[in-house]
Every structure is written in C-alpha cells, then in structure tokens.
Amino acid sequence: MTERTNAKTRAIIAIPLLMLGVWMVARFNEPYAAKMQPGPDVLNLSSARVIKALSIGYNGLMADIYWTRAVQYYGDKRHAVQLTGNQAVEHYPLLDPLLEITVTLDPQLVVAYKFGAYFLTEPSPVGAARPDLAARLLRQGITNNPNEWRLWADLGMIYYQHGDYAHAAEAYRMGSEHPHADEWMKVMAAKIAQEGGTNQISVFLWSQIFQSTKDPLIRNNALQHLRELGAVR
C-alpha cells in the first residue's frame, strides 16, 4: 500500500469516528453551556440606534432578523400557553422592544407594524394586551409610510375593539382621505361615528381583516371573532 492510500484509508476511518466523538462531547457540554447562557427573554442589545449603526448598511437584513425574532418570541409564548393550558396573564415584555428595533432598522417594513400591532393589542394570554403600544406603533408606521392607507384601518380597528369609537371613526376618516383607499373606509368612519359599536360593523371589520391577509394566524383569529359574532358557524 502506498503512503497516499494509507493516508486516505486513515482519513476515511478516523474522520467519522472523530466526528462522532465531537458530537458526543457537544451533547455532554450542552446542559452545562445552557446554564452559562442568559435566558431566552433577554435583549442582547436594546438600543435600536446602536444596532442600526452596527449593521454597517445591512439594516434591511437585520430588520428581517429582528422581525423573525419578534414572531418567534410571540409564537413561543403563545405556544407555551396552549401547551400548558396555563391562562395566567402573559405580558410579552420583550415584544414592544423587539418591534421597536425592527421598525427603526427598517421603517418601511409594513408587515411589522400591521402584525406587531395585532400581537400587542390582543388580550392576554393571546397577546400583550397593550392597545396603547399597538396604536403608537401604527401611528409610527403611518408617519413612515404615508401611502399605506390600510394602516389607518388597522389603527381604527384597535380603537374600535376597545370601545374608543371617536378615535376609531377618526382613524377610518383619515384613512379614507387617501386617494387609493377603499370606499368602505368612508362608510365605516360615518357608521362608527353615528352608531358606535354594532354587531353589523364588527362583522364587516373582521371580514375585512380576514380577507386582507393570507397569514393563517390572523385569519384564524378573525374567523374566531366572526364565529363569536354569529356570522359564521
């Protein structure tokens, strides 16, 4: 056998064995290493401006990563509630900072305002039960994306859900002034201002939310509300 064949044979045998050893040691280390790590509910960097500066121009990608982290954070907590059946109040303390970092890194990431507001406003334990933060986030989104009239509809819905009909009507009216806004925005502004909260309006608004997205989480939630209102079986 030549030296070259020897080396090749040695490599074929030794590398898988050594990799097996690496895997075993890594498995052994896992619980010890986990104890040395901060818990999952920790923001390593909390300043959006610092993160933006550190992203050296790749702030779009960083925003996508932070948005995914916000979705994962919300999803994990919600999943834990469903798994344990524990309906204890869940405040989602990191949700708002994660969303804040996301939209600072990419102010045009409309999806983060839209769905972020939904995560923030839903009552606990499904959401953070913070409609005030949701409204603030949406207003920030409207300022940064004046062409997105649907954000006005989302803002109106948050006020409507919490019985603040004056602000809800105002939000729909403001949105309806956008040249591309759907006609129903004007109708909603007038109806809510006149009648406040009615079953008919609620059904219409939840139907709009159901139709405006393909995301199963939001669609299921809208469907749940429509069932509660008796609009669907």
Added chain:
Amino acid sequence: MNAVLVAVIAWNTFREAVRDRVLYNLVFFALLMISAAILVGQISIGIERLIIVNLGLSAISVFGAVMAVFLGVGLVHKEIERRTLYTMLSKPVRRTEFIAGKYFGLAITLAVNTLLMTVGLVTALLYVDGTLRREDAAVMTGVFFIFLQLLLLTGIALAFSCFATPVVSTLGTLGLYLAGIFSDDIRTFGSLSENPAMQRLTTFLYYVLPNFGQFNVISAVGHGQSVPGALIAGNTAYTLLYVTVTLIAAAAIFSNRNMK
C-alpha cells in the same frame, strides 16, 4: 498603454482566480439561498420575498467584498513573492499595464461571481413568488450598485498592495471601507461640533473618503422602491473617477518601487 497586453494580463488573472477555486463561494451562496427560500416562510410572517432580496443582496455584497479585499491585496504581492513579476517585467510590459491588467482581471472575476449569484437570487425569488414582478428590476439596480462598490474596493486594495504587506493592505482596505460606510456620520459629528476647524476637517474627510454609504440601496429596493436615474448615473461616474484615481496612484507607487 497597450490594450492587448492589458487584456492578456487581465484574462490570465481571471484564469488564475478560477484555478484558485475562488468561485467556490457560489456553493455557499446557493445553499444560503435555498435554505432561506425554504425556511423563511415557516419561521416568519409576511417577509418571504423581502428576506430573499435582503439576504441575497447582502450575501452578494459580503462575498464580493471579501473576494475584492483578499484577492486585491495579494494581486501584486503574490507576483513578487513567487518571483513571477520579474519574468513578466523582463518582457516589454510597462508597470502601468501590469497594474491595469491585474485590476481588470479581478474586476472580471468579481463580475462573473456577481452575475452567477444574481442568477441564484432571481431563481430563489422565482421559487418564493412563482413569478418575477416589475419591482424586481430595482433589485438589479441594487446588484449593479454592489458591483460598483466592489470595483472601488478592488482599486483601493490594489493601491495598498503596491506598497504594503498583505496584512497591512487588508487592514487599510477594510479600515477605508468602514470609514466610507460611516462617512455620513463623520460629517454629522463635525456639524454637531461648535469648532469650525473640526467642521472643515470632517467635511474634507467626507468628500475624500470613498463614500460607500451612497451605494447602499438594499433596503429600499427590497421594498420595490425604484432608484432614480440620476443616482445611477452619479454613482457610476463616482466609481469611474475614484477607481481611476486609485489606479493612477497604484501605478505611480508601483512604477517607483525598487524591485531589487
């Protein structure tokens, strides 16, 4: 300057880069795009297309910058170390032609690399969206701006490689790259200062340093925002001028270098 000689040196530099397997980074890029295209829809909401654009353009930029810096700083130094430069210069080749040929050789390598990665990005977009949209044309402008950045970075790396060791050249090129990204901030710091001398200095630095920040349109094109024609023309002219400056500087340094 003999254009044929420059072309021959450029072609050989490209062939050498291919022989050195630098295009292997395309495999990593392909894996990155495939995993992103498959995974993102499952772990995030509403950013499937956006993340493909952001990740694809960022990867094209990072892989390209790494290639431009690490190959660029070795362009001249490697030839001296291997002593192939002496054979080359013993022929009727002027040092300026050698520098130009080396630069264009790496530029061709980067062009091929960028082009193939762009094909990968478009394929991933097609997979995620099922079709190409009108806004995707803006993504191509993003790719073009990244390529301009790489041309500029190559010029800087080559200039450094004419007088410094690879380590110093790498540090110098990366330092200028970072300073160029933050050149806007440098000017802002100056304007915040009350000191007029400091304001003049930071304004001077802002214009002298290569302004890499102005090439960054990744986030905007990700949202389908089109890039104004004036900026495309401006950035192209800026790159051509700046690259010419770096090549003239590199040729001047290299021509005066004692090779004994």
